[in-house]
Amino acid sequence: MRWGDMDAYGHINNVEIMRMLEEARIAAFGPPGGTGAAGVEPLVPLFSAVPDGTLALVVEHRVRYLRPLDYRNVPARVDVWVSGLKAAALTLDYVVHDPVDGHECVRATTQLAFVDEASGRLMRLTQEQRERLAPYVATGLFSH
Secondary structure: OHHHHEEEOOOEEEHHHHHHHHHHHHHHHOOOOOOOOOOOOOOOOHHHHHOOEEEEEEEEEEEEOOOOOEOOOOOOEEEEEEEEEEEOOEEEEEEEEEEOOEEEEEEEEEEEEEEEEEOEEEOOOOOOHHHHHHHEEEEOOOOO
16 A cells, blocks of 8 residues: 555545556466566466467456555555456456455455457467466465
8 A cells, every 4th residue: 555545534545446456466467468577477477478469458347345445554465366267258356455454345356358459359268278277266365
């Protein structure tokens, strides 16, 4: 959490919550290929290992705010896991915890799809991608 992430009520702003979810997703599954510079390897290189010309796009976000996430000068814990795999999409679930008392503050879901940049068509998840994700389906294994 950053000082500037607060809203006028002293809570982390809802837009900043979405950024926290994105950071957790990228930490777990890697940045999209061809973006940024080298850094720490993700736990599961899903987005960073797609072929050139493949976009990993957000299809939908759902967010439920359970209680305010107050600003604190320590990182919040975000658990993220794969909650669903479909032919051409995957769903990630998240829980954002208060870093001091551990209470659940936010529950969220993101549906993602891979799209061919040139044609704009959806791409099916490959067998390799499914196998790479299988150990992390519905386990809540990742924390960021």
